[in-house]
Amino acid sequence: MAKPSGPSCNLNCSYCFYTEKTALFGEGVEPRMSDAVLEAYVSKYISSQDTPEVTFAWQGGEPTLMGIDFFKKVLDLQNRHSQGKTITNSIQTNGIMLSEKWCGFLAEHNFLVGLSLDGPREINDVHRVNRAGKPTFRSVLEALRRLRKHGVEFNILSCVTRESAKKPMDVYHFLTNEGVQFVQFIPVVERMPNARADELGLKLALPPGPWQPDAPVTGWSVDPEGWGDFLTAIFDEWVRHDVGRVFVMNFEWTVAGWAGIRHTVCAHSQRCGDCLVLEHNGDIYACDHYVYPEYKRGNILTDDLSRIVWSKQQSLFGAAKETGLTAQCRECAVLWVCRGDCLKHRFAVSKMGETGHSYLCEGYLNFFTHSRPYMMKMLDLISSGLPADHIMRLADDPMAIYR
Numbered sequence: 001m002a003k004p005s006g007p008s009c010n011l012n013c014s015y016c017f018y019t020e021k022t023a024l025f026g027e028g029v030e031p032r033m034s035d036a037v038l039e040a041y042v043s044k045y046i047s048s049q050d051t052p053e054v055t056f057a058w059q060g061g062e063p064t065l066m067g068i069d070f071f072k073k074v075l076d077l078q079n080r081h082s083q084g085k086t087i088t089n090s091i092q093t094n095g096i097m098l099s100e101k102w103c104g105f106l107a108e109h110n111f112l113v114g115l116s117l118d119g120p121r122e123i124n125d126v127h128r129v130n131r132a133g134k135p136t137f138r139s140v141l142e143a144l145r146r147l148r149k150h151g152v153e154f155n156i157l158s159c160v161t162r163e164s165a166k167k168p169m170d171v172y173h174f175l176t177n178e179g180v181q182f183v184q185f186i187p188v189v190e191r192m193p194n195a196r197a198d199e200l201g202l203k204l205a206l207p208p209g210p211w212q213p214d215a216p217v218t219g220w221s222v223d224p225e226g227w228g229d230f231l232t233a234i235f236d237e238w239v240r241h242d243v244g245r246v247f248v249m250n251f252e253w254t255v256a257g258w259a260g261i262r263h264t265v266c267a268h269s270q271r272c273g274d275c276l277v278l279e280h281n282g283d284i285y286a287c288d289h290y291v292y293p294e295y296k297r298g299n300i301l302t303d304d305l306s307r308i309v310w311s312k313q314q315s316l317f318g319a320a321k322e323t324g325l326t327a328q329c330r331e332c333a334v335l336w337v338c339r340g341d342c343l344k345h346r347f348a349v350s351k352m353g354e355t356g357h358s359y360l361c362e363g364y365l366n367f368f369t370h371s372r373p374y375m376m377k378m379l380d381l382i383s384s385g386l387p388a389d390h391i392m393r394l395a396d397d398p399m400a401i402y403r
Helices: 019-024 035-048 068-080 100-108 121-127 137-149 168-177 195-200 224-241 249-258 305-309 312-323 361-383 388-394 398-402
Strands: 053-058 086-093 112-116 154-160 182-187 283-285 296-299 355-357
Touching (some): 035 053, 035 068, 035 305, 053 068, 068 086, 068 100, 100 137, 121 137, 154 168, 168 224, 182 249, 224 249, 224 361, 249 361, 361 388
Parallel strands (some): 086 112, 154 182
Antiparallel strands (some): 283 296
């Protein structure tokens, strides 16, 4: 993932883990990707891919702060360095900058847009405010409708906090009533700062590591039980009414996991480490959640990209997702789909007293256990040549689900 504007953002979301990273790049510095870094990234990234299609993911901070002209330059460089490959782009945005002009540009060049929206006004505006502390719901909703008007492909990314986890139907029905077809729910889990965070001038604790003792979670972090209940409540609604009409990525990953298909999301992959982050200045880090000095892997201007990705250091980082599983995880009935959750969340203690266990374990266990019979029945339907949405006819019949 590339972050052309670094951690800069025009919002001040209270739960954001990334905007504070400005402290790592110097006070008063406005992070912006230079032409040299951009061209090095585009050319090296395309050259390093042995596939006929190459996808660029632009994130932030807020990448639209770079302006349309920057992305025109991106397209020009991609065309120049394409080597005959098909190039696609996705962009994750808070939507504030998405004017008619922006939406027209995104539509013309087939950008896939990820739009951040946590739910209806009373949920979204609890944490998602602008730099003046003003609510953002209306602006984002207008952006959503503009994207639809221009025919831009988009999905919604909704962060789930301790408060919003208590209102799953409010969130889900708001999104479906707005005609959203694709949505991904992200659990907000952050911890209070520790000594190492203070040393770096950060307001949140670093991810688990040898220097990272336990730290309490923030007041807005979703609790494990709440996360599981949130997913389960929405799943029960979806499996009865919306299969084939609404695509909840969390459920797509789950059924793929039970089918034995390699996960496309790192949090539930057997191993991770292949989703590195390029900062605005060319620095490359192990992961979006690990942009800290300890996890810097090199710089796009001076280092070979493939060597960074396949370095021993990065390989060990990714392998730790599997090798670092606690005994409780290794013996768990849902390990096949959970895979121990994201490394960032592994700061809890297992029932057997081992450190490095997922904080969200209880929630994931409850959700995966509850949804498994329905997921397996959907796989049975598909293997029999029937569409998965037939599950909606059976969801209220335990005999049909369990036999």
